[in-house]
Amino acid sequence: MSHLTPIIFILLAVRNTEGAVTPVVTLSPNWNNVYSGDRVTLSCSVGSVEEDKRGYDYYTWYKDGKFYMNGKSRTFTANVEDNGVYKCSGRSGIYSDPVRLHVISDEGAVTPVVTLSPNWNNVHSGDWVTLSCSVGSVEEDKRGDYYYTWYKDSKVYMTEKSRTFNAKKEHNGVYKCSVGSGVYSNPVQLNVISDAVLILQTPPDIIEGDSPSLRCHSKNKNNNKIYYYMNGKLINIGDTSQIPNITAAQTGMYKCGKYIQDRWKAAETYINVQGEFYFYILFYLNDLYYC
Incomplete structure (x- = not known):
């Protein structure tokens, strides 16, 4: 099921210093997440019975910053192209606060x-x-x-x-x-x-079958050799270290080190190699979430 978040509107007529009223946009039903095919009504109100009786051209609507329509309200069957940020204005030219509508495709x-x-x-x-x-x-x-x-x-x-x-x-x-x-x-x-002289850089997500590169990064640039270790064992010497076709068995603590100003400096980070099955589960759960 989709998360349908209710939007609570308090229809107060807010006047600026010159007496003009700020309009308010309402959605009916009162959700900003809807499915494609749902019926939705957009309404613009200034909180005044007399002003709300004004004609078609009294209200101007904008979608994503561009002119959208004239009229006090519109009821429509939601499609993905209706996704956007809506606001309205009255004859005074004062704009309502924006309201976002999310239309989730059935597909x-x-x-x-x-x-x-x-x-x-x-x-x-x-x-x-x-x-x-x-x-x-x-x-x-x-x-x-x-x-x-x-x-x-x-x-x-x-x-x-x-x-x-x-x-x-x-x-x-x-x-x-x-x-x-x-x-x-x-x-x-x-x-x-x-506050670290040296840091070990890795990609944010590493999945089985990837060939990630590791980089020992220092603000102090020199040409000294860089040593890379996995679980305490030397695996490479060079500016960077690439691990071809990494597997879950290579999950562990990685470290790099080099001499900077005649002192040995090192940095380490833990790499968790996630199996492809883990990501299948994520995608499956994501599909269930939006069923």
């Missing part, structure tokens, strides 16, 4: 994917990082920023497809995104490390 919604660029979940403070949300569809990925909602540590973070930033400690957290369908991506952890 199954696509699960978005969060990507980090560069593809490391451990970064130094000051490194540049890009967070991106994609549904793998050229047409859907052309949608405006309103189509994407990001969450950081379960709180709304931004409404953009992607963001590039100079990493700081406050960027530490667990990120996920959702698209117009209301389906959420899997979470991705970003660790911004400010």
